[in-house]
């Protein structure tokens with residue numbers, strides 16, 4: 001296929017080649033308008049299963065279905081021209097076997113037009129990662145705090161402290177050897193993120209894992225300040241959209257009630 005038929009933009013391979021270079025900029029995205037804005041500035045957009053908590057009000061990511069992921073991934077695809085588009089495989093759609101993972105990941109790839117999938121888990125997912133990669137599906141791995149395992153981890157706490165450190169390092173090495181093109185490392189101490197980033201030859205993408213990583217990712221609604229009561233230590237709020245939205249809606253409600261909206265400039269006359 002000639003390059004004029006399909007401009008490849010940023011590929012999984014080009015993300016892998018950014019190891020050790022200028023930090024890789026990643027954000028989650030769930031809708032077309034936000035994808036259009038983020039696409040201009042990001043190397044990678046992730047349709048995270050965090051969509052369940054962020055947009056659907058679910059208590060965890062466990063209730064997110066393949067259909068929800070596909071619907072949001074199609075919307076994000078429409079707004080994404082240059083960034084690499086990665087879609088999270090939701091809980092229960094890939095863990096049973098490499099074959100189950102391939103059946104569902106290939107459906108996600110073909111129905112949404114995304115460029116890669118993300119799966120949670122370290123050593124236990126290594127065989128699945130190589131199975132997918134050998135069959136043409138680029139995989140972003142996710143280790144450290146893996147929110148789909150909240151019930152076995154016992155919460156959303158920091159991972160990899162003390163003796164646990166070696167386990168997370170083994171996870172990182174296993175998914176890198178299996179062929180993941182990059183690794184999300186969530187909520188681990190800076191010293192551990194530094195060691196992993198030095199040890200593996202693919203980029204590490206940190207969330208709560210310090211600037212030692214080869215790139216960073218945040219949940220877009222968190223960094224835009226859409227939640228006034230959810231402020232984890234690792235999130236920097238670059239805007240206060242919750243406060244701005246509240247003020248705008250309060251203003252609108254008042255103007256509707258006192259009939260100052262709609263004003264003269266918002267109404268239609270009899271003549272064209």
Ligand code: KIV
Nearest residue numbers: 028048049050184217
């Ligand atoms: O679901 C998600 O948004 C994620 C990122 C936080 C890495 O997995």
